[in-house]
Amino acid sequence: MGGNSSDSDNDNIDISSLLVPTAKSSQKKNKSFKEKSSEKTVEINPEETATKSKPGNKSKSNFELLGLSQNLAKATYHRGYRQPTPVQRKTIPVIVSKRDVVAMARTGSGKTASYMLPILHRLYAHKQQIGIRCVIIVPNRELAIQVYNEAIYFIKGSNSNLRVGLIVGGDSLESQFNLLVTQNPDIVIATPGRLLHVSVEMKLSFNLLEVLCFDEADRLFEMGFGVQLTELLNIFPKARQTLLFSATMPESLVGFINLGLSDPFFVRLDTELKLSENLSMSFFNIQENNRDASLMFLLDKIGPKKQTIIFCSTKYTVEYLHLLVTKFGYKAAYIYGSLDQTARQIQMNLFRKNLVSLLIVTDLAARGIDIPILDYVINYNFIDNTKIFVHRVGRVARAGRSGWAYSLLTPDELPYLIDLKLFLGRELVYGKGKDVDYRTTLVMGNLSNEMIHNQVSSISAYFSVDSALENGRTASNNSMIKYRKSRIVPSASSYREAKLLVSSKATLEPNPLFSSTLNSSQLSMINSISGYKPNQTIFEQGLRGNKLISDPARLSIVQFRLKNSEYIKETKNKQKVNEKISEIQPEKSFVDDEYYIPHRKPDADTEKGYALLKGNTFAEQAQNAMVSLTNDDNFNRPINKKVLRWDSKKKNFVQGLGIGSDNKKLITTESGVKLPATYKTDAFKDYLKKTKLPNVQVGQAEIPGMSDNFENKKRLKNFHTKISAPKELDSKHINYEKSLKKRKIESGDNGKQKADKIPKIINGRLKVGKTKDGKMPKSELLTAEKIRKNRSIQESKFRRSNNVKSKPRK
Structure with a gap:
């Protein structure tokens, strides 16, 4: 009861009082976020300013009216x-x-430029002082590369000298050390894990940090980056501007309270739309054993030239589907989280350059990735989280383009479709009729065996000759067993509605998108067979194979029917009477439109979908219900470190939290956060020793030419930094004595080296002096004996190499 009442009053809570208090927040205590979102906005009439957007006009363009510089407006x-x-x-x-900003807008609405342009406007130009001035944190490497390319484009277009750096996992640490030491970037775009690793190795200071931006902020806090973000937030200075951007953001900002937001400006746009108006969607009810054949049927309908993304739940499913579609003649690329960074870049470039038509990925690519021309999205495995669905299908229908999203559903995934219907607020339409709107409704239908029988036979033929496919499917099925155990549980009401949907046989109706491929008479026969239910039980049948039904069993059923026949008739008659009464006198609703207060918010389903913490498992509910009166300095620390936990190896309950039980060494930072010991390996000290570069400190003046000196040396042909011992001399070599003498002179073992003298020319002739060891120079003329000896050595080498026997002497 208490939870419902608090939800209904969410709009009137001033959450800024829970965040970092400032003078502004104390003056605006009574203002809600929705009231704040209407402040400080600039409304532009596109018709009046259409001619102002041309760079040749002297009047200000639309982006200049928003407060940006003229150069940035030209770049846009x-x-x-x-x-x-x-x-x-x-x-x-x-x-x-x-001012701090928390913004939510649907996919493809220009969020990257929303924070990148004002950041470039604020930083303006490169600062001749060591230190990072802006950090942009993103959840995955592909999105980081995309944001980096966008920043480079705007910087070049505005003729700015700002420097941007990219720090992501998969690249070498030395290259990233070199970036921070020699290039001194103003803006760093990074993933949380690698940024923390580099900052711990270098003991990096962020004293000059002005702006901190989180792109796909809600995903960062859900992907298990809690430890990394906690430590990074302890390193970052408190006096900074914090920006949060995402396509799915909860209205309550309690989940982001540790970020230290100060009087944030809260923006939520398109909450009622959520998806692009140019996106068409269709859902297909299938059986689990026909999932592969259904996918191949959809790919055949799409065609080999259309750019398509296929989303899966596990990396083993990605690898299996890559083998399967290759067998059918499709060119495909694939990406998943544990794939090497170089391989990920190669696969993504293949798809971006249209060298392959299919990209098979996990939910890694569901966030923020913008592919120029993308036509279709296929959900091979359906989602368990409505937010993930928004990000998946948001890859298409971006920036005014149209697109399609196909989703495959088995009966056990129908409750998630009901949750999605409540979240999007759209009507679920079953496969009846052809005049349906795929953009405003959720159109669902069946893919029957008659549609996919060709694909089923082809897949069976491939499995009979290829054992790799069979092994891939086994690995995929095993991974899905673990995935189903860990996915979020849908609501009980969604389960009930899904059961009614299955029992009503509405899922047997064909999807109207492909219903023209079936004959109507054939379809009606299939539905009648699938819905057939015999009137008699097995005890009332005359024969069961070659055996007769026993008389006691048959008589017991007959007696049961005679005994309860009167009760069944009375119950049916009462139901008919009640139906007629309800038609004549419809039941009045107790809801008074003027005074009734509902127990749920009108947008409760939407907020549930946007929420960071689902609270469906016992662990999450217990964590949310836990209150500590003494542990008020760090909310992420556990209260009782001696709590019992289950050890899967010892098969018993043991004390402790399991930290260090995997025999991995840990280090404790200054803020008390435990990190793997691999974060501190003195790799930065080795880098400085190898490159002989100074260890500059944050706040120092930038050394002139330092950024160019190291790069110019690297361009030289023979430049290297590897230091190794000299190679041992071969005593059997013809020049062994000469090389040994030279090495002794260079090492200083044969007395002090004398400086090289400039040769003197007297009377047009070169004056020859003594060598460094005090001897006269050796004559270059060969005697007859020396010539004969050299010829003999060459002849013997030739004979040995060509297996030529020497002539016997006479």
Whole structure:
């Protein structure tokens, strides 16, 4: 009861009082976030300013009216931005005014430019002082590369000298040390794990940090980056501007309270739309054993030339599908989390350059990745989280383009579809009729065996001759068993509605998108057979194979029917009477439109989908219900370190939290966070010793030419930094004595080395002096004996190499 009442009052809670208190927040205590979101916004009329957007006009362009510089406005024009999107109009003026911002807008609405442009406007130019001034944290490497390329484009387009660095996992640590030491970037785009690793190795200071930006902020806090983010937030200075951007953001900001937001400006756009208006969706009810054949049927309908992304739940499923579609003649790339960074870049480039038509990925690529021309998205495995669905299908229908999203569902995944229906607020339409709107409704239908029988036979033929396919399917099925155990549990009401949906046989109706491929008479026969239910039980049948039914069993059923026949008739008659009464006198609702207060918020299902903590498992519920009166300095520390836990190896309950039980060494940072010992391996000291570069400190003046000196040396042909011992001399070599004498002279073993003398020319002739060891120079003329000896050695070498026997002497 208490939870419902608190939810209904969410709109009137001023959460800024829970965050870092400032003078502004104390003056605006009574203002809600929705009231704040209407402040400091610049509304632009596109019709009045259409001619102002041309760079040749002297009047200010649309982006200049938002507070950006003229150079940045020109860069946006050349990038193809003519009018600011709604999220850009709302957020850019506020970010320029150096205020914290929390923004949510649907996929493809221009969120990257919303924070990148004001950041470049604020930093303006490169600072001749060592230190990072802006950090942008993203959840995965592909998104980091995309944001990096966007920043480079705007910097070059605005003729700025700002420097941008990329720090992601998979690249060598030395290259990233070199970036921070020699290049001194103003903006660093990074993933949390590698940024923390580099900062611990280098003992990096962020005293000059001005802006901290989280892209896909909610995903960062859900992907297990809690330890890394906690330590990074302890390193970052408190006096900074913090920006949070995502396509799915909860209205309550309690999940982000540890970020130290100060009087944040909260923007939520398109909460009622959630998906692009140009996106068409269709859902297909299938059986689990026909999932592969259904996928191949959809790919046949799409065609080999359309760019398509296929989303799976595990990396083993990705590898299996890559083998399967290759067998059918499709060119495909694949990406998953544990894939090597170089391989990931190669696979993504193949798809971006349209060298392959299919990209098979896990949910890794569901966030923020913008592929120029993408036509279709296929959900091979359906989602257990409505937010993930929004990000998956958000890869298509971006920036005004249209696109399709196909989803395959088995009966056990129908409750998740009901949750999605409540979250999106759209009607679920079953496969009846052809006049359906795929953009505003959720159209669902069946893929019957008659549609996919060709694909089923082809897959069976491939499995009979290829054992790799069979092994891949086994690994995929085993991984899905573990995935199903860990996925989020849908609501009980969704389960009930899904059961009614299955019992009503609505899922047997064909999907109207492909219903033309079936004959109507054939379809009606299939439905009648599938819905057939015999009137008699097995005890009332005359024969069971070659055996007769025993008389006692048959008589017991007959007696049961005679005994209860009257009760059954009375019950049916009462139901018919009640139905007629309800038609004549419809039941009045107790809800009074004027005074009734519902126990749930109107948008409760939407907020449940956006929420960070699901609270479906006991562990999450217990963690949310836990209250500590003494542990108020660090909310992430456990209260009782002696709590019992189950040890799967010892098969018993043991004390402790399991930290260190895997025999991995840990280090404790200054803030008390435990990190793996691999974060501190003195790799930075070895780098400085190898390159002989100075260890510059944050705040020092930048050394002139330092950024170019190391790069120019690397361009030389023979430049290397490897230091190794000299190679041992071969005593059987013809020049052994000469090389040994030279090495002794160079090492100083044969007296002090004398400086090289400049040769003197007297009367047009070169004056020859003594060598460094005090002897006269050796004559270059060969005697007859020396010539004969050399010829003999060459002849013997030739004979040995060609197996030629020497002539016997006479």
